[in-house]
Structure formats: structure tokens, C-alpha cells
Amino acid sequence: MAPEAKIVLNSETRNIFSDETPHSAAAWFAKRFPQQSEIFGCPFVELNEECEERQRLTPIHLNADFFAAVLGGDERLGHRVIYCEPEMQWFFLDSDGMFKPTTDEKLGTLLRGLLMKCAQELPENVSKLNLCVEFRSDKKIREIVNRAKSILAADHTFFAPDSAHQRTQGPELHERLARVFIQQVLEKKPGEVVTLNAAYLLFLEFLKGKQMEPLKRCVFKPMIAPLIREQFDLGLRNDLLGENQRQTSGWKNLRAMDFTVIQN
């Protein structure tokens, strides 16, 4: 008797919370990534062949959009991956709550790992060849990672200094710390003066205490001046007298608190 064959889109899972092994590759991924499956559709087109009451399932085509979205991570596990478009850089949310950089290659390897895990866990009536070879090829994986760059794209506001998202490296880190520095180290005090040079040296010490790289003075000045204005309504003046009685820049009616006490 000739086998009866039909093309199926079957990502239905009996219960996504059950421990039951899914019956097809599409169901395996849909169970693991239900949100992505709901938005981007069935993970695979599968060929369902039935012969003498035996069923054989072969995934024959992969839904690249679904797999690109899968790279965004499983929210139930607290995972998140984004592509920061302005910097052309991937970031993933690590278990310490910080976003850390990662690469195209690492994301590709994760996809390969997921496809292999799926192949290993599925029952014998599912053909594993495409899962292990075709869908894990460099060409296919590259296509999915590139597709993910648009699906998981984040703009410059994602890591803005006032955003809840934090990362281990990035230009906004200094501004975040500068805000903390202003709150903890500076206070408004009539008659007192903080020179730009003194503020800069204190900020370098502050960064050192946080095990951060030092910041160039030319970057510090345009960053700190608007923040101090915002916090204390004090503008940077260029007519102050420094310790050697030479004209210098700084803030009048501002005081720097004892830094060593704060550090400890």
C-alpha cells in the first residue's frame, strides 16, 4: 500500500505546561516558545506520511521569522536578547540583570544547540536529518540571525541614561554614574565654590571606587554641566578664582562633600 502523504502545519501542543514530549519538531518549539509561535506562526512545514498505521513526520521547511524571534529569548526564564541598531551590536540579559554584549556567531550556536536538543528529544517517528544538518547549516543560521536584526531591533532609547535597562559597557554608564555622583557628593551651599577641575578629579576617584574606566576631561565637562544645572539650577561659570588666584571654571554656591566618608 502506497503511503499517504500530506503537508502539515502542526504546532499544536496538548499542554504547554505538561512534561509530555511533543510529537513533532513544530510542537517541540511551539511548546518552548508559545509567544513567538502565536505571532510568527508554525515553526516548521512538515511532511506527514502514514503507511500501515505508522506515522512518519519530516520537517521540510523552517519558518525563519519564528526562529529569528526565538533568539529574543524565553521571557518565562527571564531571557531577553536585543539588537542595538545604532551600535550594530547584540546584547543579552544575563542572570545578574545586566545586558551584556554577544555576537552573531554565539546566537547562531544557540540556534544550532536548540535544533539539536529538539532532534534528540523527539520520538523515533520524526525524521531528524533536516533538524541536524540542513537547518543547522551556516547559510540557514546566518539567514535567521540576519532576520533577527530587524525583529529584535532596539533604538538608542533602550539604553538611555533614564532607561531601566542597564548594561556593563556603554557611553551612558558615565552619565548614570554622574547623576549618582551629583546626588551623593555635591550639595548647594551659599558662598562655596567647586571648580571644574576639582569636580573632575573627584569624579575620577568616584569612578575608581566603582572599578570603572576613567573619563576624559573633554567628555566630562559637557556631560556634567547640564546635569548640575538640572539638579541645583546652577550654571557653569568661567569667572571664578582658583587656589592660585587664576581665573578658572566652576560653580558658585556649590560644595563637594567629604569624598572619603562617602566611599566608605
Add this chain to the structure above:
Amino acid sequence: MNPYLKRLDELEAARKAWRESEWVLSFLRTISSTPPPEPTDEEILQWHLKRKSS
């Protein structure tokens, strides 16, 4: 259900989810000289509860 057995069940589910999470993250991390510390049972349970409630 015996509270002790219930806790064991919860802990097993939490450990399974934690291992799953670490398996994925291990693909994305760079190799560090200081690997993340192994969490205690309490930390894993708290992590799991936080995930379930979010």
C-alpha cells in the same frame, strides 16, 4: 501534601528551570575567569518564584 515533599517538588522544578536557563545563557556568554557562583536552594527557589509571578 507533606510540606517537606512539596518543597522538594518545588525545588526540583526550580532547579530544572535554572539549568534550562543557564544552558541557554552559556551559549551567549563569553568565557570568564570567574564563573557565576552556584546558587543556593533558597536563591534558586526565589528566582523561580520571581519568574512564575512575572
